[in-house]
Amino acid sequence: MENAQAVAPKSANSKQNSARRHRFWKQFFTYLYMVILAIIVMYPVLITFITAFKDANVQAFVLDFGGKWTLVNFKNLFTQTLYGSWYLNTMIISVSCMVIQVIVVTLAGYVYSRYRFAGKKFSLMFFIIIQMVPTMAALTAYYVLANMLNALDHYWFLTAIYIGGGIPQNTWLMKGYFDNVPYDLDESAKLDGAGNFKIFWSIVLPLVKPMIAVQALWAFMSPVQDYLMAKFLLTSESHYTVAVGLQTFINNAQNQQVVLFSAGAILVAFPIAALFFYLQRFFVSGLLAGGSKG
């Protein structure tokens, strides 16, 4: 009896010890993983950030906090290169794409969520099938068509492709979001004598504002992010977008201007990352809702 009593607390104690040790290692490896991953993520970002403030005779593209810091690269970017026009071009294309695509997608998404009409099922199938066709599938045709229409190097053609490419999927997401707005709201408004337009504009629309913000971000981002189409359809250097233009700083292996590239990279990445973080909470829920809804 005595023996057993002596053993019991000891074994409990060692169990507790092993649990504590187990917890320690679990926490240790968890934090180790997170810290290493954070370093891997931050390393290239910091290199680019710091290089933007180095003077032009930088020897290597590395993380080096030493040396003189300067803003001269940003000045050179706008005085000696076409970066200013590239930025403006990108804004023109992105903003037009955003405005038009958001309007078109919101209207179509609303209709598919709220109306029953002849051919609805058939046309929804059309949307799903079109959604599967990658815009790239028409790459060669875009080039030929642009040649034929004299649209090579013009923004309207490029912008139209961006808009058209984003419509199928975003309409689908928008429809999913509209579906989440209770139908009773429409019904009661209709009983109060509100017309179609009024129901849409002052009752349903205010409730989907977060999704519209997300749609706007995406529609704005896709032209900014795109390299392929812009490189394909814009031929003169002064008409380039930022993505195509920035690449000209580094694609010549003999004469890489990494400091100019880094400065230009910061100026485009910073506002977009800021917008991204601001709208993040909206689109994560939106994507998950859209994803589970198909």
Add this chain to the structure above:
Amino acid sequence: MQKKDAKKAQRLSIIPGLGQLYNGQTIKGVLFIIILLAFVAEFIFGGISAFANLVTLGSVSMEDNSLFMMIYGTLQILLTIIFIVFYVANLYDAKRVANLINNDKKVSHTFKELGASMVDGGFAYLLTTPAYFLMIFTIVFPVLVTLLMAFTNYDFAHIPPAMLLDWVGFKNFTSMFFLSSYRATFNAVFGWTVIWTVCATTLQIIIGIATAVIANQNFIKGKRFFGVIFLLPWAIPAFVSIMSFSNIFNDSAGAINVQVIGLWNTLVPFAHIAPIHWMTDTFWTKFAIIMIQGWLGFPYIYVMITGILQAIPDDLYEAATLDGATVMQKFNKITLPTIFAIAAPIFVTQYTFNFNNFSMIYLFNQGGPGDVGANAGGTDILISWIYKLTTGTSPQYSLAAAVTLIISVLVIGISLIVFKKTHAFEMGD
């Protein structure tokens, strides 16, 4: 009210408008007849020659532009399809309205009523028209042109209007699969495309899931801080990151060779590593590209999985703990199945995205180094090969179109399977 014969109405509508007139919808009937006449007139005065030109692609060089003929022909096909859709709708409409009349439902007869019903029922059509218009002219139409182009001999030796184009049947496809020079290139490019897609996407999914599971444990402090850092690769435009990496992996001045390998050699002098030829050795370029895509792509998966994990109820885990389940058992039996059930479509779209991830391949090393023939570099995937075939000094448009078709069929096929599996087609209502 006089009963209408629905069958008869539909039969009369074999000539659009007559069935509607029979139903007493004068305005609609007249409108439909006008549409019919307009299409017939267009077909007689333009359509027939457009179709004929599409078949011959012209006979006199310098005078006939084969390319324009092909494009007008495609437009005519589209127009004809739209008319056929209208025609079928017209047949159904006549029958539907006749049945409505028989059941004493309201039917619009006058212009005013028609206008009102247009605003009411037509609201839907009116608001979706811009979407259809844009999709047809920026996706459907160009895809059709590409489809046709793949069966011609359009290349640097046949540039209209100086030269005529000809239909060559499946020659572009057969030469890709059977002609030795093209076959070698196609096999090399296609093989690497598949390896790239599978490795890069799987890597980003693994890192994404691991990070979500690890970073979601309750005891972790500074979740917000780590969350922001882990999202950075998604928040920063991909082209900026890829170009930065292209500098970082530079053979002589990049951070990996100069700083990381330098640091390793200082810390672990007995395991000395020589600088790696990231940009001039195909194997190392491929290795770097896959790693970088892991960096770029994991945050998206991480965010999605985090959302899913937070939706799994805690009692599920508590019940499992009470039953004596180990950590690994809980992960294998609860966490993973839930993730795959919800996120499978997200994973598949990631695979199809990387299959066509032009930016990653082209911005890192322009598809190089090396050469596998027919303009393709050692790390070119199909989409960047198409780009080079189209924009190179001796463009091969028809071959590019053929490769494009192959890509599209693959991507659409995979998407169709996924859509079927996720029952998206049943979401019709």
